[in-house]
Every structure is written in C-alpha cells, then in structure tokens.
Amino acid sequence: MDHSLLLTKLSLIGFCVIEIAWLKDYLYNRQQTVVYNGTSSGNNNVTVGVPQGSILGPLLFVLFINDLPTVLSKSKVVLYADDTALFSSGNATSVRDDLQSDLDALEAWFSANKLTLNIKKTKWMLVGSPHLLKKCRKLVLSISSIILEQVASFKYLGIYIDEHLSWKVHIKYMTGKISSRLGLLRRVRQFLTTEVTLLLYNALVQPLFDYCDIVWSSATKTELGRLQILHNRAARIILCTKTRDHHVSNLLSRLKWSTLEKRRHQHICNMVFRCINGQVPTYLTQLFNKNVQIHNYNTRHSEYLHVPPARTSKILRSFKHRAVALYNDLPNNVKTAITLSNFKYKSAKYFNQF
Numbered sequence: 001m002d003h004s005l006l007l008t009k010l011s012l013i014g015f016c017v018i019e020i021a022w023l024k025d026y027l028y029n030r031q032q033t034v035v036y037n038g039t040s041s042g043n044n045n046v047t048v049g050v051p052q053g054s055i056l057g058p059l060l061f062v063l064f065i066n067d068l069p070t071v072l073s074k075s076k077v078v079l080y081a082d083d084t085a086l087f088s089s090g091n092a093t094s095v096r097d098d099l100q101s102d103l104d105a106l107e108a109w110f111s112a113n114k115l116t117l118n119i120k121k122t123k124w125m126l127v128g129s130p131h132l133l134k135k136c137r138k139l140v141l142s143i144s145s146i147i148l149e150q151v152a153s154f155k156y157l158g159i160y161i162d163e164h165l166s167w168k169v170h171i172k173y174m175t176g177k178i179s180s181r182l183g184l185l186r187r188v189r190q191f192l193t194t195e196v197t198l199l200l201y202n203a204l205v206q207p208l209f210d211y212c213d214i215v216w217s218s219a220t221k222t223e224l225g226r227l228q229i230l231h232n233r234a235a236r237i238i239l240c241t242k243t244r245d246h247h248v249s250n251l252l253s254r255l256k257w258s259t260l261e262k263r264r265h266q267h268i269c270n271m272v273f274r275c276i277n278g279q280v281p282t283y284l285t286q287l288f289n290k291n292v293q294i295h296n297y298n299t300r301h302s303e304y305l306h307v308p309p310a311r312t313s314k315i316l317r318s319f320k321h322r323a324v325a326l327y328n329d330l331p332n333n334v335k336t337a338i339t340l341s342n343f344k345y346k347s348a349k350y351f352n353q354f
C-alpha cells in the first residue's frame with residue numbers, strides 16, 4: 001500500500017490538510033530491522049504498508065481499497081478486509097464473460113494502485129445443478145494469462161460454500177472440528193467439575209455450532225442431524241452419563257439446553273428483528289416486508305411479514321422463506337418487543353419453553 005497514493009485517496013474522500021499532515025507524519029520516516037540469533041540487519045526505510053498491529057492499520061487499508069468496486073461494471077462485489085469476492089448470475093457463458101471482464105478491470109486497478117494480487121489463492125466456482133455444471137466444465141477464467149483454478153467448494157470467512165449450495169462440505173468440516181474438541185473434553189472431564197466442564201464447552205464447542213448458523217441451516221435434515229448427535233454427546237460428557245443411562249431429552253433439560261434446531265430458529269428470528277428494524281445493512285433490510293394494513297386499527301396480522309412465493313424445495317429452505325415462516329409463527333407479545341435485547345429475551349423464552 002503506497003503511502004502517497006493512500007494520502008491522495010484520503011484527501012479525495014474529505015480529509016483536511018491538517019489531518020493529511022498528521023497521517024503523513026504517522027506513516028513516513030519509519031524504519032524496520034530484523035534480529036536473528038542476536039544479529040541485526042541494517043535499518044531499511046518503510047515506504048509502503050501500515051504499522052503492523054496498529055489500530056489505524058486495518059482502517060487505512062479499508063479506506064485504500066474502498067474505490068475498488070467502482071471499476072467493476074458486470075458483477076457484484078463483497079469486500080471484507082483483504083478478502084474480495086465477485087458474484088454474477090445468469091447463463092454460464094454470460095457469467096463467464098462478465099466475470100472475465102471484471103477480472104481484467106480488477107487487474108488494471110491492482111496495477112494502478114501498486115498492489116499485487118495473489119493469483120494462486122484466487123479461485124472461482126460455478127454454482128448450479130449437477131446437469132448444468134457437467135456441461136460447463138470447460139469454461140475458463142484467467143488473470144494475466146494465468147488460468148484460475150475452478151473448485152467445487154471454497155472456504156470463505158469460515159464457511160465452506162459448495163457448487164450445489166448443499167452445505168455438505170461445511171457440515172463435514174464442522175463435525176470433524178467439533179468431534180475433535182469433544183474428544184479433548186472427554187479426556188479431561190475426570191479432572192474437572194461439571195461447572196468448569198460447562199465453561200469449557202461454552203468457550204470451545206458451542207461457538208462452532210452457532211457460527212453463521214442462519215446461513216447454513218438450510219442444509220438437509222440428515223446433515224443437521226449429525227450436528228445434533230454431537231450436541232447430545234456433549235451433554236453426556238458434561239453430565240458424565242453413558243448412552244443407555246438416560247434419555248437425551250432429560251439431559252438437555254438438566255443443562256437447560258434447547259435442541260440445536262430451536263437454537264437456530266431463535267437466531268434466525270433475532271436476525272429478522274434486526275432486519276425489519278434497520279439494524280443491518282440495506283441489502284438485508286430489503287429482504288422482508290410487513291403486511292400492508294388497509295385500515296387504521298391493529299389486527300392480529302399487523303405484525304406478520306409478507307410470505308414470498310416459492311416454487312422449488314431449495315427456495316422453501318432458503319433463509320428468506322424460512323425466516324418469514326418462523327417469525328410469523330412467533331406470538332405477538334414477542335414480535336412487538338421494542339429493543340433487540342428485549343426481543344432476544346422473549347424469543348429465547350419462547351423457543352426454550354417446549
């Protein structure tokens with residue numbers, strides 16, 4: 001990240017002369033050295049990049065790449081720190097042409113901004129039905145005449161997305177990681193109290209079940225069932241019971257746990273509340289619309305969301321469709337909560353009451 005280019009961009013987005021001078025003083029005249037086995041290298045001036053580990057560093061980087069989407073005209077783009085993803089939809093050939101056009105524009109942007117694109121880490125994936133994918137295996141995308149690798153699944157921000165949007169790869173990844181941590185928990189259980197074991201579970205295992213569960217919860221019942229089996233296993237480890245000793249529902253009740261399905265439903269409803277109350281980015285708030293009232297008095301349907309049409313089973317399992325159904329089924333006293341914290345409390349009580 002070139003310092004002079006960074007300061008120019010900051011000036012263009014509204015930073016005043018004094019602020020630019022302050023940041024120039026912050027970035028310029030820095031030096032770095034390497035110490036190995038007591039031997040030091042010479043001091044070298046740092047003319048690019050930002051101080052590692054600084055609070056300002058990530059913010060300055062985001063501001064530097066903030067104009068990247070302006071050069072992309074054919075596809076949508078999602079930026080998260082240094083992870084960039086392009087998306088396009090349509091027939092396979094048009095998608096390929098649109099993405100290639102924007103990849104060429106992206107390459108030119110990187111060159112103009114004195115940045116280097118890691119081509120080895122750049123992958124592309126075609127999402128569709130097995131029949132469509134079989135016909136489109138010969139499509140090629142490239143950067144700087146280097147052909148990009150086409151993959152069947154890819155890990156993006158901690159989630160494996162596959163070419164069929166089935167979530168099988170991600171669930172397999174989750175079960176492997178969770179099983180490993182439960183094995184560790186079982187080995188140390190005899191040395192710990194129930195309270196400490198529960199603390200470890202909440203710190204090391206439960207977050208794996210929860211991470212982005214509203215995204216991959218459209219997986220099949222079979223895949224989701226594998227996660228519930230692990231959840232049940234965790235309850236037996238924490239309470240030191242054998243498989244045949246107690247029914248799992250009694251164990252979950254003793255721990256005051258709901259099933260993973262109810263937990264996911266609660267998380268989905270929490271997200272819907274945030275969406276319809278403008279607490280998330282615009283592209284999410286636009287997913288949901290309340291039913292329009294044609295009179296001035298309230299009815300029991302006034303808090304209902306419009307149910308989107310669905311012609312396929314995949315759409316029925318999509319986040320938008322399932323979220324509307326779950327939210328509409330909530331009691332009105334839950335949906336009329338004023339604050340997010342109050343809604344979370346009421347929804348948690350509702351989903352855990354069964």
